[in-house]
Amino acid sequence: MHLQNDLLLKAAKGEITKRTPIWLMRQAGRILPEYRAVREKARDFKTLVKTPELATEVTVQPVDILGVDAAIIFSDILVIPEAMGLNYEMEEKRGPVFPDRIKSIDDLKKIHVSNADELSYVLDAIRLTKRELNGRVPLIGFAGAPWTIFSYMIEGKGSKTFSEAKKMLYTQPAFSHQLLEMITQSTINYLKGQISAGADIIQIFDSWAGILSPDQYQEFSLKYISKICDVINEVPKIVFAKGAFFAREPFNSLNCEVIGLDWNMDIKESRKLMPNKVLQGNLDPCALYGSYDDIKNEARKMLDAFGSTKHIANLGHGLYPDIEADKVKCFIDTVKEYGESLRR
Numbered sequence: 001m002h003l004q005n006d007l008l009l010k011a012a013k014g015e016i017t018k019r020t021p022i023w024l025m026r027q028a029g030r031i032l033p034e035y036r037a038v039r040e041k042a043r044d045f046k047t048l049v050k051t052p053e054l055a056t057e058v059t060v061q062p063v064d065i066l067g068v069d070a071a072i073i074f075s076d077i078l079v080i081p082e083a084m085g086l087n088y089e090m091e092e093k094r095g096p097v098f099p100d101r102i103k104s105i106d107d108l109k110k111i112h113v114s115n116a117d118e119l120s121y122v123l124d125a126i127r128l129t130k131r132e133l134n135g136r137v138p139l140i141g142f143a144g145a146p147w148t149i150f151s152y153m154i155e156g157k158g159s160k161t162f163s164e165a166k167k168m169l170y171t172q173p174a175f176s177h178q179l180l181e182m183i184t185q186s187t188i189n190y191l192k193g194q195i196s197a198g199a200d201i202i203q204i205f206d207s208w209a210g211i212l213s214p215d216q217y218q219e220f221s222l223k224y225i226s227k228i229c230d231v232i233n234e235v236p237k238i239v240f241a242k243g244a245f246f247a248r249e250p251f252n253s254l255n256c257e258v259i260g261l262d263w264n265m266d267i268k269e270s271r272k273l274m275p276n277k278v279l280q281g282n283l284d285p286c287a288l289y290g291s292y293d294d295i296k297n298e299a300r301k302m303l304d305a306f307g308s309t310k311h312i313a314n315l316g317h318g319l320y321p322d323i324e325a326d327k328v329k330c331f332i333d334t335v336k337e338y339g340e341s342l343r344r
């Protein structure tokens with residue numbers, strides 16, 4: 001279908017656009033009262049994710065309310081372990097918990113490489129969202145990076161250190177690779193399914209990249225992200241690896257168009273290290289707690305540093321639930337206005 005607003009796709013391919021496109025990680029979520037209303041109707045997070053009509057509604061909300069240049073399908077990275085056979089529960093306040101985590105090689109018997117059909121509810125939500133968007137903006141599909149998914153499957157919950165997951169890398173590297181390979185294949189099947197269902201571009205979230213050493217990152221994460229990127233060539237790809245400042249040089253030769261930056265990564269330095277890539281990011285989400293004037297200044301400063309091409313505006317990580325929607329809107333509007341003025 002013809003897209004009325006294809007700024008994101010054009011920018012991802014490095015083409016010149018009339019202004020810098022913008023979308024935000026976690027743009028669908030608790031910052032919007034409209035989201036909270038649907039969430040209450042669904043009662044719990046998983047029902048929301050598994051009911052295509054409701055998932056579609058919250059996916060489209062930020063396009064209507066915030067005016068972002070893309071929608072991202074409402075789901076979670078943890079649907080992959082569940083499809084592989086490891087059920088998760090989303091506990092209020094605490095976050096995701098796996099009652100039955102992977103503890104040893106014996107537990108591999110409990111899981112399998114999942115195919116896209118096992119996540120048909122996400123694919124249905126993508127098809128419905130595409131219909132609902134009716135070509136207004138592109139739809140972003142996504143998955144977690146194998147290392148980040150591995151971390152949750154081993155740890156069984158969120159963690160500051162993920163020391164159980166890291167312990168596996170040090171004590172059972174062969175088993176770790178076996179599990180990472182299963183996750184990688186499941187993720188490839190899933191992303192191919194999302195693209196067939198209508199995703200226009202995909203993002204891989206490596207949220208726990210920053211807890212590995214550079215050598216470990218190469219061996220246990222980048223290797224598998226690379227495998228995924230090499231077999232997905234239907235749409236542009238964004239790789240966002242939180243905290244992986246040490247991997248920017250290798251990222252430059254990854255088979256993807258866009259690299260996401262967090263706010264710790266200096267913009268100019270990142271340009272030097274990754275001349276082949278379009279860059280996405282990278283305002284600290286906490287900057288949106290500031291005054292309207294401060295937010296406008298921060299947005300302009302960010303755009304000045306990135307320049308007018310090869311940039312997709314975003315935050316350096318997801319929005320926090322207590323950030324005011326009007327402040328988010330101020331950031332988005334400033335990026336749109338100032339981005340356009342930069343080209344004149």
Ligand code: 1CP
Pocket residue numbers: 024025026027028029030039045072073074075076077078090094095096142157158159205207318
């Ligand atoms: O109802 C709620 O508000 C629960 C909060 C919530 C939401 C809105 C969770 C629980 N997941 C989501 C949706 C979600 N998760 C999206 C939706 C699309 C959008 O961005 O608008 C996406 C892309 C994710 C991806 C995700 N889930 C990541 C990667 C991105 C990141 O933040 O680093 C991770 C690590 C998760 C796991 C997860 N899901 C939810 C929580 C609270 C967590 C983190 C748990 C932890 O602290 O380890």
